[in-house]
Amino acid sequence: MQQQNLSRTYRLLYIPIVLLFFLSFTDCAKKGNPSGGIRDSIAPVILRSIPENFTTRFEDNEIRITFDEFIKLKDVSKELIISPPLKYAPIITPLSVSKVLKIKILDTLRENTTYSFNFGNSIVDNNEGNIFPNYKYVLSTGSFIDSLSLKGSVVDALLPETKFPTTVVLYQVDKAYTDSLVLLEKPTYITTTIDETNSFELSNLKEGTYQLIALKEQTRNYTFQPKTDKIGFYKDLITLPSDSVFELKLFKEIPDFKATRPKLESNNRISFGYTGKADEYQVRLITPMEKDFEYQIIKQPGKDTLNFWFKPQVTRDSLVFVTKNKQQIDTATVRFRKLLTDSLRVTPINNRIISVMDTLKLKASTPLVLIDSEKITVVNKDTLGVAFQAQINTKENTAEIIFDKQEEQIYSVLLNQGALTDYFGNVTDSILLRQQVKPNSDFSTLSLSLENTNEFPLLIELITEKFSVVKRAYITENVPVIFEHIKPGMYFIRLIFDENKNKIWDPGHFLKKIAPEKVVYYPTKIELRANWSWSETFKLK
Secondary structure (H helix, E strand, C coil): CHHHHHHHHHHHHHHHHHHHHHHHHHHHCCCCCCCCCCCCCCCCCEEEEECCCCECCCCCCEEEEEEEEEEEECCHHHHCEEECCCCCCCEEECCCCEEEEEEECCCCCCCCCEEEEECCCCEEECCCCCECCCCEEEEECCCCCCCEEEEEEEEECCCCCCCCCCEEEEEECCCCCCCCHHHHCCCCEEEECCCCCCEEEEEEECCEEEEEEEEECCCCCCCCCCCCCEEEECCCCEEECCCCEEEEEEECCCCCCEECCCEEEECCEEEEEEECCCCCCEEEECCCCCCCCEEEEEECCCCCEEEEEEECCCCCCEEEEEEEECCEEEEEEEECCCCCCCCCCEEECCCCEECCCCCEEEEECCCEEEECHHHEEEEECCCCECCCEEEEECCCCEEEEECCCCCCCEEEEEECCCCEEECCCCECCCEEEEEEECCHHHCEEEEEEEECCCCCCEEEEEEECCCCEEEEEEECCCCCEEEEEECCEEEEEEEEECCCCCCCCCCCECCCCECCCCEEECCCCEEECCCEEEEEEEECC
């Protein structure tokens, strides 16, 4: 009996033990996310380099840099700057991950030269992507490391902001140097601007005389391509060592004139395209033609193209032309084939909602020759007639209808059939346009005065945040400038010192050593609000 009681007691003791056992499994089966510990925020650490950084008398063709953890390379083709540049790009590994960074040199290095391999921010650890910032490996094939440096900044010559990054280079000026090397050969030293401040530093330089250049490249090849790249240059040669800080102004050169092959665009038009300045570009037909053959040569608005409009249609197989720009003379043959004929199409340039200062303009697809005011009417919202002037702007190939406008008025402009006639005798169908004039209170006015300037003439421009010009004034003496009917928004104020008095900004030219015309911006953007009259004084230093 006592034994049975003991047995029952043991069984009762087993019950909580078994329950605890099953509960422990249930707790283990609960779903949840492991904490993972503290996030790694430490950049990789270099354990050793073979050869050591800043080694001299370098004769190897491979460099091995060992880190304390696995690393990978991110955007190394964009980040890595090798100065002086190598003819053949080295092989950089790892391609995936490794603790060893290898540089396999495929080039023959110059004697007594210091080389730097600047990896920028391309080295990161494999787990968290922590950057090993601005790592630079330096070696010399000579007995010492060149230690001179040069500092400066890069700005855009015309725009208020300079896009980052910009390449900055030095060409050593020796007996073999000519300015044209910038177009053909890689420079002696290379770096890029550091950040959005657009400052730069060229380091590990040797004594000597240099040409300092900045390049905003379309294709990263470290040579100047005038068709696509911007360039900035320091006008004088630089002798190192120097403690000066240099500023380079980027600009896009106007390319030298070059005519492209003329093209038959339609049954009544041949286009003569070109690049560069074409103020003296001439096109002359030398094929003998019938007596009734006529033509007009008109520059296409907004494009580097001369259009050769002709009538009647040509029945010959080809026409021969002579083109001339200054001393450059060429002969061109245009062969004919069956094409469509350009037809007259007219579209308004202005928005439907305008200010009292706007003029109604209509652009045409073919040359306009006649506007008939008798076939045009302008009425206000009360259907009362409004006096107007109608004219053709031959330079822009537009029809302009000019009339006095009142605030908050709506005008209807009707061009009846035949109001416009083009060079080929085509006339327009009826066109009805409505113009709604916004109140002056929807716009802003800016009054600008200048101080501390005696340099004239000046081109004063108001430009948007996207750098489009909305207002322009040209002054030859120091007088206040008033811009009216400005849409509310943020604006820059720009002064252009028009040295050659041609009323436009002129960029520079590297080979001719011509600097771009001077441009000065008001120190800050200004906000112009509706129904504001803003007065500002621009104090030049």
